Amino acid sequence: MKIFKFISLFFLFVSTLFADVKLYLPSHTLVKNEAFIFVLEAYGNDITFPNISLIDGQIVQEVASSNSTNIINGNITKQIKKTYSFYPTKDFILPSFETIIDGKSYKTNEEKISIQKALKTQSNFFDFSIKTNKNDLYIGENFILTMTFKYKKDIDILDLSFDKPNFENFWYKQIDNSKKYEDGDFTVFEIKFLMFALKEGDRKIEPLGINAKIMDNNSYSIFSSTRNKKIYSNELNFNIKSLPANINLIGEFDINASVDKQTVKKGEAVSFKLSIKGKGNIDDIHDIKIPIDEVTIYENKPIIKTQISNDEYLGGWEKVFSIIANKSFTIPSVKIDYFDKTLSKTISKQTNSFDIQILDEEIKKDVVLEKATKKIIPEEDTKEIIKVIEKTSTLDRVIFFFLGIVFSLLIISLYFYVITSKRKKQEDKPLVKKVKESKTKDELLKTLAVYLKIDTKLDLLIFQLEKTQDINSLKKEIIKTLKELKL
Template identity: 45%
Template sequence: MKLFFKLFFILIFFSIFAKCDVALKSNNNFILGENFVFEIEANGSDIEFPNIDKIDNQIVVNLGTSRTITSINGNVVNKIKKTYSFKPQKDFILPSFEVKIDGKSFNTKEKSITSYIPKKSKLKNFDFEISLNKSSLFVGEESVLNLKFKYKKDLQIVDLAFNMPIFNNIWSKKIEQQNSSYEENGFVVQELNFLIFPQKSGLLEIPSIKIEAKVIDMNTYSYSLFSPATKTEKIYSNSLTLDVKPLPNNVNLIGEFLLKTSVSKEEINEGESVSYQVEVSGNGNIDDIEDIKLDIKDVTIFENKPEIKTKIEDNKNVGTYKKSFSIISNKDFEIPSISLSYYDQNIKKVVTQKSPSYKIKVKSIEKKATFKGLEKVKKEKIEIEKIVYKTSLKQQLLFFILGMLFTILIFGLYFYVKNRKVKQKDDLPLVKSIKKSKNNNELIKLLLPYIGYNKILDELIFKLEKDEKIDLKLIKKDIVNIVETLAL
């Protein structure tokens, strides 16, 4: 009796479920900065999904389509599921979507989706911690961000996915020399270090960072012919806050720098150029050095783009800024002094360095005497020799025959191209539509009504649906060949 009731309730459940022609599946929340994924599933013989381009002003990406085809009493029933993704910036409402099934319209329900900030993961097999060597600093001052990821030694990891996020108002640079891997208390530890430079004063946040680990799942009974079953673990780190103070006296550089300038010569001839070199070396936020310009009246100045080279030494950003100028003048001029101001962390004050000015002497060149007049050119008689070419009757006849042959050839080519275009226009309407289709979705939509006509055509349709990266041009050619033989 109990078994009878169980079977009865199961039948009721499946009968109710079968009536759900359209279903929207998604989470009720999402993590800020990550993609939100949702699915629309529909059952029927002829299904038309909506075009979803944007949600909440964010571009929506179609991740793919899966299809199951069954035959009930001779009727073909499709179960199609489309998966979409986009990156929302705030809480939003997932709107109602209209799906047409067998000529009838069905609408999904609106759904409110809220955002949340992830917290540090507390897992038995994983741990992910980030830290700073200093969290209170000036704008442009460097700090070392350490990423320490730990996982159980006996864990079978197939793949690790990690992308360093782009922080708001914080510039980062990886320290290659300090990447390390070691074992500690039964865990494998991997460390990465980054040099970061805050670009704005105030409280700046380094949000939680995510690592995705694909591990072999020993607790599942599913298997693959080529590889064992896996599952993906999402591991989140803690977040950090930086207390960033503005630099004094409106300077934008912090560190230790040395300013050097030089000229190629201090005396030139009129029309010659003098080369002026500027070099700033040291450690700190060298990339933030403002482009150096020269303002000299009545001269012509050519300048190169500054060349900035940096590297990391002892957890400091070390490098050089170099720029060269070429100056041309017809009179004496002076290259003015330039200054460089920065905040020196060692002495805790603003330092200003100034280059020397250079006075350049321009020597004038004596001009050669000009001609007082021009001698009159004596008029001479110029004899013009006329050359007359004569052609024989045979040559004239040969040219005529060649002209006729060339005319016949042109007309032949014209009618050949015209007939070829006529043949191309004789394609069947379905063939024309297949050739004009621009993507997989358009082509599948055209071919859905013809499922069941031909086994090879069905295989091509399923292949087109499963593989989004398939060579569309090649498979369209195969489909056209089959459609032309079937005369659809």
């Protein structure tokens, strides 16, 4: 028994000789807005890694993990490697990490990491540039940003991936009209974004990056080899000015209002429609209320429809109110104020007001006529007439009953026809199609990487995708989320 204990202690002692933890860094410098990636690698039998969730106030993600078993001089040890990633914003100290291996503490050293500004790549084979149609803007004013990447046709590019754009202080949306064309000896990719300025002052868009995997034709190996090339664009500078006080719209707008009727019976609803059309930041129109005393108002949520035409952001805003009252009332005029940049002044436009008259006399007249009719009919004839009316009424009810059934069936059939037609006509957007066509995890990650930080739910799904090998279980949820975000 003592021999077995001795052997166990001996192997435990020998295994600790091979226990260790290592920290791997790609570099001690990092380009601003790029991900900083580091690796912790531990050897031993019983390994407990540190919980790394925040570094310098930034969220850290564990992006990869691997396990292997090594046999060294007859001793079996585990090797666990974990890869972490986060986006630092300034110079920072990577802290010391403590890992417990076989009951003993091992610590890495602190490392100082410097953040450098990206500079536009100068090359005879590549060019990546960003440009805009406006640099002097007002808050809320839209503009078009164009990304243009071109490379020599004779370069064998195996893969291209755009870094997620960092459009801080700007709201943005990619426009679905990407182009690929030939320009002399170059192949050109062009992508456009609709942008809105959010904050005043001197603002900039930092250089954007592209990752290219290129076939290395200078390699002397008999086997094909590749190399990765990072290509940066120029930066853009903007002068953002604030709008006049209490104004949040900029562009050109028209406002209109209408009612379905202006004379109604007591308790009958009046439909009031309010619509605003024009070009500019129409999404920023505040919800509009109708201030009328002693009435009941039911209102729908505003419907906003937009489009981009000739680099202009056009759209319409529409809201419908149902108003019920017991006495006459007035729907007041509705006013909007917006800043016209062309005229350099604030414009006010308003609708007409509507006087609504409530009637209750018609109902009383019907009752009086009915009573008068009964009085002038002779008593003998009354019985006979009542019989005829009763028969006719029963027949009418039967007819109306069957007509009601037929009409209901027609309405139901029409409803399902419209729904079915819409489903047949509805087509997936290019991004959803691309996700559906992706067959491997790498293809899916390359497709979705540029959409990081657009939506928290989408970010979580992308990080889950990086950790799993079964992409089919996540594809449906990703497609559903992309449809909800209308990407």
